[in-house]
Amino acid sequence: MTVEDDAVATAPDDAVATAPDDHAATAPDDAAATAPDDYAATAASDEPADAAIAPGTVARLLRHAVVSPSAPRQDTVAPFTGGLAASLPLSGEHDVDAAFAMARRAQRVWAARPVRERARVLLRFHDLVLDRQAEGLDLAQIETGKARRDAFEELVDCAINARHYARRGPALLAPVKHLGVFPTLTQTVQHHHPKGVVGIIAPWNYPLTLAVTDALPALLAGNGVVLRPDLQTTVSALWAVDLLREAGLPEGLMPVVIGSGSTVGAMVVQRADYVMFTGSTRVGRDVARITGERLVGCSLELGGKNALVVRADADIERSAEIAERACFANSGQLCIGVERLYVHEDIAEEFLAAFLSRVRALRLRPGVGWGADMGSLVSAKQRDSTLRHIDDAVAKGAEVLTGGRARPDVGPFYVEPTVLRGVTPDMLACRDETFGPVVSVYTFRTDDEAVTLANDSDYGLNAAVLTRDTRAGRAMAVRIQAGTVNVNEAYGATWGSTGAPMGGMKASGLGRRHGVEGLMKYTESQTVSVQRLVGLGAQFGRTDEQWAGHLTTAVRVMRKVGVR
Numbered sequence: 383m384t385v386e387d388d389a390v391a392t393a394p395d396d397a398v399a400t401a402p403d404d405h406a407a408t409a410p411d412d413a414a415a416t417a418p419d420d421y422a423a424t425a426a427s428d429e430p431a432d433a434a435i436a437p438g439t440v441a442r443l444l445r446h447a448v449v450s451p452s453a454p455r456q457d458t459v460a461p462f463t464g465g466l467a468a469s470l471p472l473s474g475e476h477d478v479d480a481a482f483a484m485a486r487r488a489q490r491v492w493a494a495r496p497v498r499e500r501a502r503v504l505l506r507f508h509d510l511v512l513d514r515q516a517e518g519l520d521l522a523q524i525e526t527g528k529a530r531r532d533a534f535e536e537l538v539d540c541a542i543n544a545r546h547y548a549r550r551g552p553a554l555l556a557p558v559k560h561l562g563v564f565p566t567l568t569q570t571v572q573h574h575h576p577k578g579v580v581g582i583i584a585p586w587n588y589p590l591t592l593a594v595t596d597a598l599p600a601l602l603a604g605n606g607v608v609l610r611p612d613l614q615t616t617v618s619a620l621w622a623v624d625l626l627r628e629a630g631l632p633e634g635l636m637p638v639v640i641g642s643g644s645t646v647g648a649m650v651v652q653r654a655d656y657v658m659f660t661g662s663t664r665v666g667r668d669v670a671r672i673t674g675e676r677l678v679g680c681s682l683e684l685g686g687k688n689a690l691v692v693r694a695d696a697d698i699e700r701s702a703e704i705a706e707r708a709c710f711a712n713s714g715q716l717c718i719g720v721e722r723l724y725v726h727e728d729i730a731e732e733f734l735a736a737f738l739s740r741v742r743a744l745r746l747r748p749g750v751g752w753g754a755d756m757g758s759l760v761s762a763k764q765r766d767s768t769l770r771h772i773d774d775a776v777a778k779g780a781e782v783l784t785g786g787r788a789r790p791d792v793g794p795f796y797v798e799p800t801v802l803r804g805v806t807p808d809m810l811a812c813r814d815e816t817f818g819p820v821v822s823v824y825t826f827r828t829d830d831e832a833v834t835l836a837n838d839s840d841y842g843l844n845a846a847v848l849t850r851d852t853r854a855g856r857a858m859a860v861r862i863q864a865g866t867v868n869v870n871e872a873y874g875a876t877w878g879s880t881g882a883p884m885g886g887m888k889a890s891g892l893g894r895r896h897g898v899e900g901l902m903k904y905t906e907s908q909t910v911s912v913q914r915l916v917g918l919g920a921q922f923g924r925t926d927e928q929w930a931g932h933l934t935t936a937v938r939v940m941r942k943v944g945v946r
């Protein structure tokens with residue numbers, strides 16, 4: 383996942399009050415990005431786009447942040463308009479120290495509470511997220527520029543994760559009895575203790591999902607959390623923390639620190655007992671190095687260049703709909719979204735006709751509320767990097783089947799949903815993560831070739847196979863080197879299956895979120911064994927040699943009777 387503000391541990395601490403250039407609100411030259419005549423569904427809304435978050439809302443939510451009264455402030459940009467979204471105070475090093483101190487105090491009390499009591503907080507949060515969704519959706523749209531349907535997708539994901547861990551977590555965290563070295567004589571129990579205080583470094587593209595759903599299992603396991611959301615989407619993250627506090631989360635257990643990844647994020651990584659990071663592979667390597675030197679654990683969800691395979695037997699219309707969502711959900715700023723589309727040569731033209739028809743019909747409409755199919759990119763930087771991939775491909779001979787231009791007539795950071803053909807390995811769009819609304823289309827002849835092409839990437843986060851033959855789809859899926867593979871869906875089937883793990887292979891990361899792994903990674907396992915009646919040393923006056931003979935006989939008997 384490529385993010386703007388994820389440069390953990392690469393800048394000096396005294397840069398904390400320096401405003402980065404990441405969120406510059408400059409728009410492209412109008413002459414370079416006029417609307418094409420054949421792009422029918424890109425008209426801007428007649429309604430004015432919403433811009434700034436109400437200062438009262440910002441002030442109310444900032445009570446969950448740790449910042450000094452005299453802290454320097456930084457403005458964030460509203461992607462729909464290029465104007466002000468919010469003015470935020472920045473945390474300094476002493477604030478980060480204070481956040482960890484308060485989280486450690488609160489964590490000791492929280493960990494002593496019964497796990498089912500902690501689970502009830504998650505269930506109340508589940509209900510509050512759904513009940514208060516309108517405000518959460520508004521904030522996420524204002525800060526990210528995403529379409530409301532994309533904002534809703536992550537909001538409901540928060541509720542699903544809360545319910546899953548509240549229901550399943552207590553049983554998973556309960557002490558587990560294991561067979562001792564000698565049955566009945568050795569009683570062995572495994573306990574799951576919290577790590578302590580977990581540091582979460584969350585990006586801007588899914589400010590609710592990637593800040594909150596990683597915190598929920600950490601909290602349930604008895605940890606405290608220090609959250610560093612991306613500066614651009616801090617208010618959305620604070621809104622979720624506010625609901626957790628209302629649901630019963632103790633004061634001080636989940637403080638929020640505000641600032642860039644290179645300063646405040648780096649401080650969190652240096653202090654946490656475990657780190658959950660979502661961002662670029664480059665910065666993920668820095669996080670792994672720092673946590674490795676400190677001998678603390680980390681979980682990393684990193685970049686992706688995800689592939690979708692359309693087999694010759696696929697339903698054309700259904701596949702076109704799935705592919706459109708796969709490529710352009712969240713304006714392509716989705717770590718598990720699709721940037722490589724492989725279509726069987728026998729159906730390529732028919733599929734492309736259906737797919738391009740859907741893409742050209744996407745509604746680009748700025749502003750808070752329903753009605754848009756694709757939103758804005760988050761910033762000028764993200765817009766420019768997306769256009770650089772498109773321009774590089776075109777300059778080197780790729781064909782633009784649709785899209786390919788910035789749309790300042792819609793909003794300052796909008797780029798049309800773009801489909802490229804003829805992309806070759808020397809082009810940026812071929813192997814580098816674009817993280818924008820751009821997909822490259824290729825053809826293949828056999829299933830083996832499709833699997834080889836899908837695996838021809840440094841990344842391995844997500845993939846999809848579309849086919850009427852689900853047996854063949856499953857067979858292909860297990861051969862694709864990706865942490866999640868969907869058959870007849872793009873990403874929602876695996877991501878939404880919260881009981882199963884989600885994460886990356888190869889350069890796409892370490893560790894897993896969701897499932898048992900997504901909870902137990904936040905715990906330390908401890909084994910306690912009690913030896914009864916007979917010890918393990920020589921007994922009953924036997925010599926060591928005699929005792930070894932007795933133990934040999936006992937081990938052989940256990941093998942014969944099936945003791946595991």
